[in-house]
Amino acid sequence: MPHDVFTPHPLVRLLGKPSAAFTCADLVEAVAQLELQQVNLRYLGGDGRLKTLAFPVDSREHLVEVLARGERVDGSSIFEGTGAATSDVYVVPRHRTAFVNPFGERPSLDVLCSFYDEDGAPLAYAGEQVVRRAAESLTRETGMVLEAFGELEYYLVGDVDALFPVEQERGYQESTPFSKGQRVREQVLGHLTAMGVRLKYAHGEVGNIKEPDRQLVQHEIELWPVPVEEAADALVLAKWVVREVAHAHGLEATFAPSVSSDGAGSGLHVHSRLVRDGASAIVDPDAEAINDTARRLVAGYLATSRALTAFGNTVATSYLRFAEGDESPEGICWGETDRTGLVRVPLAWLGGVVEGMATHANPGTDNPVPAPAIHPQTVELRLADGSADVHLLLAGMAVAARHGLTDPDSLELAERLRTDDHDDFEQLPRSCAESADALEAQRTLFEADGVFPAEVVDAVLARLRSDEDAALVKKMVRSDDARAELVRRHWHVG
Known part of the structure; x- marks a missing residue:
């Protein structure tokens, strides 16, 4: 359950819902309540490493725009074989992946992104789309x-x-x-x-x-x-x-x-x-x-x-x-x-x-071992x-x-x-x-x-x-x- 005391994800506890149900509005609310100062859009480069695009939180309007729409990036600097003339691609946040960044100088919300081409179609050669x-x-x-x-x-x-x-x-x-x-x-x-x-x-x-x-x-x-x-x-x-x-x-x-x-x-x-x-x-x-x-x-x-x-x-x-x-x-x-x-x-x-095994290890107990889902x-x-x-x-x-x-x-x-x-x-x-x-x-x-x-x-x-x-x-x-x-x-x- 989202309110389970064993849930270590602070956004899940705060918002009272599983991460799969996160929305843009949820993340805006979390940024406000946790007083986060930055949003990092994270995406996977062609070299397999996480990349970072950092946005200061300076207004609700800007925050909603970043979390709802994402941003454009230079695909030719991310993927091999992409020509500079047609390299603009979109990175769009996947809200369910959001987490509070435990590193960095400023308290930040990080969100993993997916790539899309100039027509809004999934970018065919991006790893997460493959x-x-x-x-x-x-x-x-x-x-x-x-x-x-x-x-x-x-x-x-x-x-x-x-x-x-x-x-x-x-x-x-x-x-x-x-x-x-x-x-x-x-x-x-x-x-x-x-x-x-x-x-x-x-x-x-x-x-x-x-x-x-x-x-x-x-x-x-x-x-x-x-x-x-x-x-x-x-x-x-x-x-x-x-x-x-x-x-x-x-x-x-x-x-x-x-x-x-x-x-x-x-x-x-x-x-x-x-x-x-x-x-x-x-x-x-x-x-x-x-x-x-x-x-x-x-x-x-x-x-x-x-x-x-x-x-x-x-x-x-x-x-x-x-x-x-x-x-x-x-x-x-x-x-x-x-x-x-x-x-x-x-x-x-x-x-x-x-x-x-459980009975032998714990003699005198007869509680059944719960079966996994x-x-x-x-x-x-x-x-x-x-x-x-x-x-x-x-x-x-x-x-x-x-x-x-x-x-x-x-x-x-x-x-x-x-x-x-x-x-x-x-x-x-x-x-x-x-x-x-x-x-x-x-x-x-x-x-x-x-x-x-x-x-x-x-x-x-x-x-x-x-x-x-x-x-x-x-x-x-x-x-x-x-x-x-x-x-x-x-x-x-x-």
């Missing part, structure tokens, strides 16, 4: 909604702690004082939940790297399943907040897929589920395992996985992670709880397991990393889901690519150039139903091929200096 079309196409074709959430891994980089030094590769869910950066994690949790981003949890990850003059400590935030359009926005906001909080603590945050030859890289595993009429479509009631709909979803991801790397693994160091990571995908295959495959079906409280089973795609263009990645996953659900050969493919059948599986691309070739081979699938405009696919292909990274990766194997230089080049991806 993922929206992908989601709508999937639902139109199948009657199901794809929900997703990311496991966002990152490193905090700072001075060496002489009192409690980090232990190499021993950071998994460690506690202070052995864990470094717990205050950062806790502040990130607080800010994101107050902004309306739903989370499951945060913890220290396995990667601990100790160097002579600094330490690198890995962390993870796991978000909450929401429709893919919202999931993409949530990941972008999470990366922004992590960087802001880390900077305030004098630490550097990086989401780079590879940070050192001595430690784990950072992935971006994405969990997903299909929902129909408010219920999970990938498990049957009282079932002990996933159903055929889930297997078709798995097959869709596997069938398109090589092409999906074009959106999820966008820099040369992404392919180092594939080659060297202990828990990186070893082949295009899947399994249940198996962390070596590309797709994993994790434990999800199937059957009567929950009641038995939607069954928590997910399908985890372990492909992407911190370099991902998350809007295009999640749009691509929706396309893959649609393909798996409608392809008559999906169940046979899923059965053939199980990890327990054999271990001779096709491999993921080994370079950005190979990734580009894979996307080009399947581009008609992604362009179908108008989801991915041809110019977006062309821009992705050109960017992937620009580095000639296959030669760079070979050079890195022979030279530590070459590797270090490439890691530095892609240190602040996304």
Whole structure:
């Protein structure tokens, strides 16, 4: 309920309604009551980072104009391949995304925006419009909604702690004082939940790297399943907040897929589920395992996985992670709880397991464990990393889901690519150039139903091929200096 004392979103508490129901008038009222001095229109650039257009609050008339109409911006400075002569585009606030900015010099209301062209039509090549079309196409074709959430891994980089030094590769869910950066994690949790981003949890990850003059400590935030359009926005906001909080603590945050030859890289595993009429479509009631709909979803991801790397693994160091990571995908295959495959079906409280565990842990109690509104089973795609263009990645996953659900050969493919059948599986691309070739081979699938405009696919292909990274990766194997230089080049991806 909007008035629930557990609701951390101050605008929801103030206005007494869920964020999905926010209107322009609601936000004007919130600005007045909270005495906010600035409105920031936030939008996603072609580089995957949040951009800011700041407006002073100097009159009600101006405030209403900004929140109702938005503004014009220069698209040629935001997106690749946009000509200056026709570059004016509109950014229009999505009122449901509003939050009170926890950073900055002046108390501000921030609102995420969508792009529109000169005729007022959705801007075809804007990431948030691509993922929206992908989601709508999937639902139109199948009657199901794809929900997703990311496991966002990152490193905090700072001075060496002489009192409690980090232990190499021993950071998994460690506690202070052995864990470094717990205050950062806790502040990130607080800010994101107050902004309306739903989370499951945060913890220290396995990667601990100790160097002579600094330490690198890995962390993870796991978000909450929401429709893919919202999931993409949530990941972008999470990366922004992590960087802001880390900077305030004098630490550097990086989401780079590879940070050192001595430690784990950072992935971006994405969990997903299909929902129909408010219920999970990938498990049957009282079932002990996933159903055929889930297997078709798995097959869709596997069938398109090589092409999906074009959106999820966008820099040369992404392919180092594939080659060297202990828990990186070893082949295009899947399994249940198996962390070596590309797709994993994790434990999800199937059957009567929950009641038995709860009773054993709490002897003498017989209160039933409440069932979640939607069954928590997910399908985890372990492909992407911190370099991902998350809007295009999640749009691509929706396309893959649609393909798996409608392809008559999906169940046979899923059965053939199980990890327990054999271990001779096709491999993921080994370079950005190979990734580009894979996307080009399947581009008609992604362009179908108008989801991915041809110019977006062309821009992705050109960017992937620009580095000639296959030669760079070979050079890195022979030279530590070459590797270090490439890691530095892609240190602040996304």
